[in-house]
Amino acid sequence: MILPADAADSIAIAARALAAGDLVGFPTETVYGLGADAGVDAAVAKIFAAKGRPREHPLIVHVADPDPNGAGVAHFAASVPDFAKQLMRAFWPGPLTLILPRRPKVGAAAAGGQDSIGLRCPSHPVALALLRACSALGVYGVAGPSANRFGRVSPTTAAHVQQEFGDTLLILDGGACAVGIESTIVDCTRGAPVLLRPGVLTRVQIEAACGHKLRTKEELQDAGAAPTPRASGTLAAHYAPNAKVRLMDARALQTALDLLGADLDQSSARIAIYSRAMVRSRAARVIRRRMPDDAGATAQQLFAVLREFDAQGATLIWIETVPDTPDWDGVRDRLQRAAAA
16 A cells, blocks of 8 residues: 555554554665564564565664664664764765664664674655654664565665555655665774775765775775675675666667667567667667666666566666766666676
C-alpha cells in the first residue's frame, strides 16, 4: 500500500509499523529503503527474507540526529573517531555512510554479525520525519537497504518499490529521489578514512572535510592491513537489470550498431542504448535514451532508465562509458557492477 507522505498521519502510521516490527518502504535522497527497526534482530531478519539477501551482508542504519553525540549514533557506535565527527558535521544529513565500531549486543543482525556498523543520517525530509517519529517511539535507528530484490536495480520511486514487493508492503511516497544512487561509504574503523563505495561526494570533498587522505581498501590490503569490513553494495556484480549490460565507448557502440544494421529487426534481440554521443541505427528494434552530460543528472536518472529499458523488453543494454573524472566515480561504479552481473 502506497501512502502519500504529505497525507495526514502517514508518517505516524509508518513509524508505528516500524515500532511494531514490520517493514516499511521509505524515501531517502539517494534511493528508496526497505526499513525495519535496526535494534530488533527479528525485524531485521524480515529484510533479509524479503530481499533474498544473505544475512552476512550488512545493512545501513539510518538515524534521525546528525549530531555525532546524538542518541542514534551513541546507541549503535562504540566510538566515533574525530575525523568521522568532522565528516558527520560536513555531510550529515546527506548521502554519506560511515562504518564505525559497533557497541556489543546492539544491531548485530543489521551489521551482518560484524563488530562494525554502517550509520547514515539522510537528508530527505520524509526520511527525517519518519526517523524522528520512530525515535519518539523508542526506535533508535532504521535499517534500510535499497528496497529491491537482492542484486537488482535500486528503486528511486515508490512505484519501483511496489513493483518489487507488491501491494502488501507499506510504502511512504516521497516522490522521486534527488540523488538517485546510493550513498558514499567510508570506513572509519582503521585509523584513517577508507573509501569502500563511491557516491556523489567526491574524494576532494571528503578529504577537505576531514583533513585526511582518503585511502582505498586495496591500498591497505597491499600494506598487509586487517581485512576490510563488509559493506552494502560492494559486491563485484550488483545493481543489475534483467537485460545484459555492456559498456563501450561511443565509437565501439556505433560500430556495433553498424555491423548489426537492419538485420537486427530479424532477430529476437532488442537493444537499448544509453549514451551521450548521438548514435544512429536503421533497425526499429533499437531503443535510444540520451545520457546527460552532467554526472549528477545521470546519477539521478540512472536506475530509473535501467528499469525503463527492462519494462520496454530490452534484451541487451549498451551504455557509453562515462568520463574518467572524479565526479563520475559513483555512476561508473554502478555501471561496472551492473555489467558484471
